[in-house]
Every structure is written in structure tokens, then in C-alpha cells.
Amino acid sequence: MAKLDFDILAQSGRARRGRLTTRKGVVETPTFMPVGTVGSVKSLTPGEVSDLGAGIILGNTYHLLLRPGVDLVAEMGGLHRFMGGWTGSILTDSGGFQVFSLASRRVVTEEGVSFRSHLDGALMELTPEKAMDAQTLLGSDILMALDECPPPDADREYAEKALLRDARWAKRAKSALRPESGALFGIVQGGMYKDLRAQSAELICELDLPGHSLGGLSVGEPKETMLEVIDATQPLMPRKKPLYLMGVGAPEDLINCVGLGVDMFDCVLPTRMARTGTMLTKDGRLNLRNARFARDSRPIEEDCGCPACRNYSRAYLRHLFAARELLAYRLGTLHNLYFTLNLMARIRQAIENDNYAAFAREALDRLSRGEHRAAADDQ
Amino acid sequence: MAKLDFDILAQSGRARRGRLTTRKGVVETPTFMPVGTVGSVKSLTPGEVSDLGAGIILGNTYHLLLRPGVDLVAEMGGLHRFMGGWTGSILTDSGGFQVFSLASRRVVTEEGVSFRSHLDGALMELTPEKAMDAQTLLGSDILMALDECPPPDADREYAEKALLRDARWAKRAKSALRPESGALFGIVQGGMYKDLRAQSAELICELDLPGHSLGGLSVGEPKETMLEVIDATQPLMPRKKPLYLMGVGAPEDLINCVGLGVDMFDCVLPTRMARTGTMLTKDGRLNLRNARFARDSRPIEEDCGCPACRNYSRAYLRHLFAARELLAYRLGTLHNLYFTLNLMARIRQAIENDNYAAFAREALDRLSRGEHRAAADDQ
Numbered sequence: 001m002a003k004l005d006f007d008i009l010a011q012s013g014r015a016r017r018g019r020l021t022t023r024k025g026v027v028e029t030p031t032f033m034p035v036g037t038v039g040s041v042k043s044l045t046p047g048e049v050s051d052l053g054a055g056i057i058l059g060n061t062y063h064l065l066l067r068p069g070v071d072l073v074a075e076m077g078g079l080h081r082f083m084g085g086w087t088g089s090i091l092t093d094s095g096g097f098q099v100f101s102l103a104s105r106r107v108v109t110e111e112g113v114s115f116r117s118h119l120d121g122a123l124m125e126l127t128p129e130k131a132m133d134a135q136t137l138l139g140s141d142i143l144m145a146l147d148e149c150p151p152p153d154a155d156r157e158y159a160e161k162a163l164l165r166d167a168r169w170a171k172r173a174k175s176a177l178r179p180e181s182g183a184l185f186g187i188v189q190g191g192m193y194k195d196l197r198a199q200s201a202e203l204i205c206e207l208d209l210p211g212h213s214l215g216g217l218s219v220g221e222p223k224e225t226m227l228e229v230i231d232a233t234q235p236l237m238p239r240k241k242p243l244y245l246m247g248v249g250a251p252e253d254l255i256n257c258v259g260l261g262v263d264m265f266d267c268v269l270p271t272r273m274a275r276t277g278t279m280l281t282k283d284g285r286l287n288l289r290n291a292r293f294a295r296d297s298r299p300i301e302e303d304c305g306c307p308a309c310r311n312y313s314r315a316y317l318r319h320l321f322a323a324r325e326l327l328a329y330r331l332g333t334l335h336n337l338y339f340t341l342n343l344m345a346r347i348r349q350a351i352e353n354d355n356y357a358a359f360a361r362e363a364l365d366r367l368s369r370g371e372h373r374a375a376a377d378d379q
Numbered sequence: 380m381a382k383l384d385f386d387i388l389a390q391s392g393r394a395r396r397g398r399l400t401t402r403k404g405v406v407e408t409p410t411f412m413p414v415g416t417v418g419s420v421k422s423l424t425p426g427e428v429s430d431l432g433a434g435i436i437l438g439n440t441y442h443l444l445l446r447p448g449v450d451l452v453a454e455m456g457g458l459h460r461f462m463g464g465w466t467g468s469i470l471t472d473s474g475g476f477q478v479f480s481l482a483s484r485r486v487v488t489e490e491g492v493s494f495r496s497h498l499d500g501a502l503m504e505l506t507p508e509k510a511m512d513a514q515t516l517l518g519s520d521i522l523m524a525l526d527e528c529p530p531p532d533a534d535r536e537y538a539e540k541a542l543l544r545d546a547r548w549a550k551r552a553k554s555a556l557r558p559e560s561g562a563l564f565g566i567v568q569g570g571m572y573k574d575l576r577a578q579s580a581e582l583i584c585e586l587d588l589p590g591h592s593l594g595g596l597s598v599g600e601p602k603e604t605m606l607e608v609i610d611a612t613q614p615l616m617p618r619k620k621p622l623y624l625m626g627v628g629a630p631e632d633l634i635n636c637v638g639l640g641v642d643m644f645d646c647v648l649p650t651r652m653a654r655t656g657t658m659l660t661k662d663g664r665l666n667l668r669n670a671r672f673a674r675d676s677r678p679i680e681e682d683c684g685c686p687a688c689r690n691y692s693r694a695y696l697r698h699l700f701a702a703r704e705l706l707a708y709r710l711g712t713l714h715n716l717y718f719t720l721n722l723m724a725r726i727r728q729a730i731e732n733d734n735y736a737a738f739a740r741e742a743l744d745r746l747s748r749g750e751h752r753a754a755a756d757d758q
Contacts, residue, residue: 006578037689037697038698038702038704039695039704040699040705040706041702042704042705042706043705043706043709044706045686045690045706067701067702068694068697068698068701072673072694074693075674076674076676076692076695077676082692082694082695082698083695084690084691084695085690193483197713276398282490294447295451295454295455297455297456307424311424311425311463311464312463313455313461313471315447315451315455315461316418316455316462316463318447319417319418319446319447321416321420322416322446323418323442323446325417325419325421326419326421326422326705326708326709327419327420327421327422327423327424330422330705330706330709363616
């Protein structure tokens with residue numbers, strides 16, 4: 001069996017309804033991957049994440065390299081087992097995104113990137129080969145090649161130099177795979193320059209990897225720019241392979257990007273927002289810390305089937321957030337992840353029904369009308 | 380039906396195996412009540428607390444008075460419902476313990492105690508009547524009378540003056556009960572003076588309340604002093620009514636105090652310790668943050684049936700505590716509460732088997748041997 005299979009079951013416009021089969025199991029696409037940064041989707045057990053409908057989660061190699069260390073995770077049976085028995089698939093990033101965010105604390109050469117740990121200042125090095133070794137030790141089912149994510153305002157020269165090196169690094173990553181490694185995805189970069197994106201796509205696709213991602217987007221550029229780059233780049237990618245957009249997870253972005261042919265997403269947005277009391281709903285965001293919810297006996301969202309909405313009122317949740325009770329973060333996270341995973345299920349259904357464009361228009365319209373109403377109520 | 384029934388099913392020495400029936404249901408005694416300070420047993424859902432075996436939890440009136448306010452809780456259907464549907468019983472304290480801890484921020488008169496909120500400095504007043512009203516609004520099944528908990532080094536004059544006022548306050552509390560109020564417990568005070576305890580016991584028992592507690596213990600005095608005061612006071616209490624020792628919950632204290640005839644306990648110790656990584660086991664305490672657990676694939680406790688021990692290694696838990704992951708606090712809390720509630724189940728079994736003295740000796744011996752071993756390992 002190949003390390004990764006991808007079947008397209010239906011299409012509606014450019015939106016694709018697919019089925020990804022990793023060595024751990026089946027993932028229905030378009031899919032959203034909750035982020036378990038340091039081996040835990042914050043506040044939740046693996047069983048809960050699975051019950052919410054997630055088939056694949058993302059682990060951060062940089063964080064796990066630093067603490068507890070990938071050797072330790074390997075010794076404990078790999079990340080799936082270490083984290084208490086995650087039965088779904090795991091995609092790991094290369095660690096590059098975090099390392100390149102360290103700015104002054106890192107140095108890039110052709111060999112790789114050296115950096116200082118944000119925890120204890122220890123000098124560490126990440127190379128394309130080391131990134132593969134680390135992800136293989138973690139037991140990742142989908143590995144990402146080491147690349148550089150240039151800042152959104154990177155000039156043309158910088159972006160080109162980076163994408164050319166990324167392509168050389170991706171080749172080295174492929175050579176560093178071992179029989180026990182999962183499937184490798186290559187990453188298309190090129191900043192906000194469509195021609196550079198095309199150049200990167202060509203170089204990366206030449207490697208014939210089982211899947212690809214679009215990196216360096218959703219890093220601060222205007223939303224229209226992001227959508228334009230995806231719109232221009234997606235048609236250059238092999239139709240039969242999954243396309244993954246890194247770091248995107250706001251409801252409107254998921255809807256728009258599926259419409260442009262993206263199959264996979266990950267983002268800390270739903271979980272991070274949850275911990276600040278901001279709930280995602282079909283009618284936009286709801287800030288539970290707002291005083292207007294103090295005596296509101298309704299659930300976060302009337303027709304939601306998540307464990308938080310089934311049992312708890314907005315009034316109680318608001319109280320928990322005000323008192324900084326641990327249960328608040330957990331119930332908020334359950335809701336926001338359920339919402340996001342359920343949105344992906346609705347998206348898949350709309351593609352199967354071949355009415356994605358209408359679904360997207362209606363869902364986006366409802367989100368934006370809700371946001372306007374909430375903004376007025378919050379005055 | 381009375382607001383509270385208590386049946387003694389078995390006895391072994393002074394240890395009693397009982398059954399408490401509140402208006403919400405049956406609680407097997409001796410029992411331990413997990414503390415849900417502000418309407419949540421920190422990090423857990425009501426369903427989880429119930430699954431761990433808890434039949435009754437404690438709510439703190441002081442905290443709930445301040446935030447979200449008892450009127451709001453009443454409006455939302457009472458504390459059981461507000462917190463997401465707790466199906467067991469709730470005992471609430473009077474708020475007095477926290478108010479008297481405020482030291483310079485409170486003034487006591489015959490009428491009651493006025494104090495400033497630790498949250499916003501607002502001036503508030505608690506009287507015996509207001510404490511009853513607040514607990515009735517919360518929907519508490521067992522209410523505690525307002526009393527003063529003197530410091531452990533209070534002189535005789537202070538302790539006597541306080542217990543006499545406590546008795547007058549308890550009488551006023553009884554008069555302030557409404558038809559919809561739960562059962563009222565009186566509190567025996569008297570500091571560390573056995574004759575004052577006897578005096579308080581007499582005055583409080585005269586009120587013929589359905590249950591009593593021993594207050595003002597475990598407040599910093601030596602353990603032997605606490606046990607001596609209980610040993611001397613318990614025989615003065617009516618045999619057919621439940622006796623509750625407030626603020627006690629360390630395993631060795633639970634074992635010793637059940638041996639002296641105590642039926643009910645509450646304490647933040649298991650839950651608070653859990654959040655610092657200290658796990659309770661039959662062999663004493665285990666500090667999960669210790670480096671020696673970094674590669675330890677065993678569960679916290681080999682034969683434990685709690686959700687944390689069934690799925691997670693010490694190595695993973697240590698990692699979660701080191702990374703300050705929210706899941707750490709939750710899994711630790713599940714273990715420590717399971718341990719404590721399971722200890723109470725073992726205690727009840729030993730009383731039924733009429734071998735409590737042997738059980739207690741063996742359990743205490745194992746705890747203390749384990750503590751010595753752990754202290755050596757931690758070097």
C-alpha cells in the first residue's frame with residue numbers, strides 16, 4: 001500500500017469532495033485539522049477530539065523537539081501513543097515556521113537553519129534531513145518538508161531566493177525518508193508573487209510527492225491577496241493530489257478556500273479564540289465575556305449539538321470565563337472545534353450535492369450579517 | 380419527608396457506615412465532598428464528577444455571592460442547574476470562613492459581619508439571616524449556619540466569646556429557614572479548648588438541627604491537637620446525626636478522623652494539589668513534575684481505575700505539567716478525586732467488614748512508607 005491515497009469522490013465548481021487514506025485511516029476531505037501543539041489539543045482528551053469528528057490532527061515539530069524531545073516521544077511509542085492513544089492520523093509541520101518566526105535568534109544557510117530555543121536559549125539546528133528524522137521519530141503520518149516562510153512584505157529577490165532553496169531542501173527531505181516514515185508533502189512558496197508561486201509549484205511538483213501545501217499565506221497579507229494567490233496557484237497543482245493550506249481556519253476563509261480547490265486546513269484560531277471566550281457560530285462570532293450574556297439562559301448556539309451547547313447556558317459560560325475557571329477553556333474549545341469540524345461536514349455535503357457556490361454564498365452572508373448584529377449589540 | 384435522613388448501617392469501633400438522604404438523593408457515608416468553589420469543580424464537568432463516584436459536592440457561598448451573585452444563580456434555576464445539571468446533592472458553606480479570612484477587611488458585630496469584596500472592594504454584609512437567604516437562593520441541599528472560625532492561636536476569652544455568639548447566630552439561622560430551604564447544619568466551635576468545645580456542642584445540639592459540623596479545625600494547629608479535639612468532642616454529639624469535619628481531606632486525616640466517628644468531609648487539597656502536579660496514591664504523594672518521571676511509561680498508580688491512569692503515562696503527564704498544558708490540571712484532578720473518593724469507598728467497606736482498625740493501620744503504614752521512599756527518590 002502507498003503511504004497515502006487520495007480519491008476525489010465529487011466536485012462542485014473547483015471545490016473537491018475527497019477521501020484521504022493515511023496509514024492510520026481514512027480522512028474525509030475537505031478536512032480541518034485541530035492543532036495539538038505540544039502533544040495535546042489544548043484542554044481536550046484524544047477521545048473528545050475524536051468524538052468531535054476530527055480524523056487528523058496537527059503536531060508542531062518545533063515545540064516537541066524542544067519539549068519533551070522527539071527521542072523521548074519515540075521511546076514512549078510515538079506521538080499517537082504518547083498522547084494517550086490518538087487513533088486518528090497525525091500531520092506534523094517541519095518546525096520551520098516557528099524557527100523562522102524567531103527572527104534575530106536564527107541563521108539560515110544552505111545546510112539548514114540554526115536557532116536558539118525560546119525556552120532555554122540552547123543552540124539547535126534544523127536541516128531538511130533533521131526535520132524528516134524528527135517527524136519520523138514522532139511517528140507522523142504526513143510529514144512536511146522544511147521550508148522558509150518569508151514575511152508577507154518580502155521583496156521579490158528574497159522570495160525567489162527562498163523558494164529556490166526550498167525546492168532543493170524538499171529534494172533533500174525526500175531523500176531522507178526512511179521505510180518507517182509517513183508520507184511527505186512538499187510546500188509551494190513564492191510570497192505574494194504569482195509567477196514565483198508558479199515557479200515554486202513546478203519545482204516542487206517535479207518531486208512527485210503524494211501531496212502539497214501552500215505555505216506562506218495567512219501571514220498578515222490582506223485576505224484578497226491570499227485568495228488571489230490561491231486562485232492563481234491551485235490550477236497549477238496536480239489535480240489528483242491533496243492540497244493543504246497551512247494556518248487557515250477562520251470560517252469565512254475555510255468556505256472561500258474550499259471554493260478554490262483546497263482540501264486540507266489547520267489553524268489555532270478556533271482553539272485559541274475559544275480560550276479568550278470568543279465563540280464561532282453560523283451567525284458570526286460571539287464574545288461570551290460580554291455583560292449582555294450574564295443572564296442569558298440560551299446555549300452558545302441554538303441548534304448546535306456540541307457537548308457545551310447541550311448542557312450549559314451562555315450565562316454559566318460567561319461566569320466561568322469571568323472567574324477564569326479551567327472548565328471555561330475546555331467548554332469553549334469543544335464548541336469552537338465542533339463548529340469548525342461541523343462546518344467542514346456541511347461543506348462536504350454541499351459539494352456532494354453539487355451546490356457549493358450557493359451554500360458558500362449563503363453561509364458567508366449569514367456570517368457577515370451576524371457579525372454586524374453582534375457588533376451593534378456589543379455597543 | 381424530612382429535609383435530611385441519616386441511617387447508620389454498620390459500625391466498627393467509633394467508625395460509622397451510614398446513609399445520608401438529602402432531598403436530592405442518597406449519599407453513602409463516610410463521604411468526601413469535592414469542592415466546586417465558584418460553581419465548578421475546577422476543570423471537570425458535573426458528569427465527570429458524578430462518574431468519579433461523588434454524590435455530593437460543596438459550593439462556596441462567599442465566592443458565589445461576589446460572582447456571579449446568588450440572585451443570578453437563583454434566576455438561572457439554582458446552582459445544580461446553573462452549573463450544567465449536577466444531579467447529586469450540594470452542601471454550601473455560610474461564607475463565614477472566607478469572610479473571617481479577610482482579616483483587616485472585615486468588622487464583626489452582634490448583627491453580623493461586614494466586609495469588603497476581595498474582587499472589587501465593595502462593602503458587603505453577611506448576617507445569619509443573609510447567609511441562609513443566600514444558600515436558599517443557591518438551592519443548597521445542606522446549609523451551614525454562619526459562624527466565626529477563630530485563628531488556631533485564639534486565646535480562651537476570644538474563643539469563648541465567639542462560640543457564644545455562634546450559638547446565638549445558629550438560632551437566628553434556624554429561624555431564617557424557609558419552606559424551600561434545604562437542611563441546616565450547626566457548627567461546633569471552641570478553638571482548641573476541649574471544655575469550650577463541650578460548651579459549644581451543648582448549645583448547638585440544643586437547637587435539634589439535622590446535622591452538625593466541627594469547625595475551626597485543620598486551620599494550622601498540629602495534627603495531634605486536631606485529633607485530640609475531635610476525640611474529645613465527637614462523643615458529645617448526638618449519635619444518630621451526621622457529623623461533618625470541615626476542611627479536611629488529606630488521606631491520612633480522612634482515615635484517622637473516620638476512626639473517630641466523622642461521617643462527612645470536604646477539602647480543596649486533592650484538587651489543589653492536582654493542579655501543582657502532586658498525585659495522591661496508596662503509597663503517598665508523587666510529584667509528577669520530578670525529572671525521574673520523564674521516561675516513566677507507567678500510569679500514576681498501577682492498579683488505579685481512574686480515567687488518567689487508564690490512558691496516560693507518568694512521562695506524558697510530566698510533559699503536560701512542564702508545558703503548563705490545560706489537560707494536565709484536568710487529568711491530575713481526575714486522578715486525585717478518584718483516589719480520594721475510592722479511599723472513602725474502601726473505608727466504607729472496611730467498616731462494613733468490621734475491621735476498620737486493621738484497615739486504617741495498614742493504609743496509614745503504607746502511606747507513610749511510600750512517603751519516605753518518595754522523599755529518598757526525589758533526592
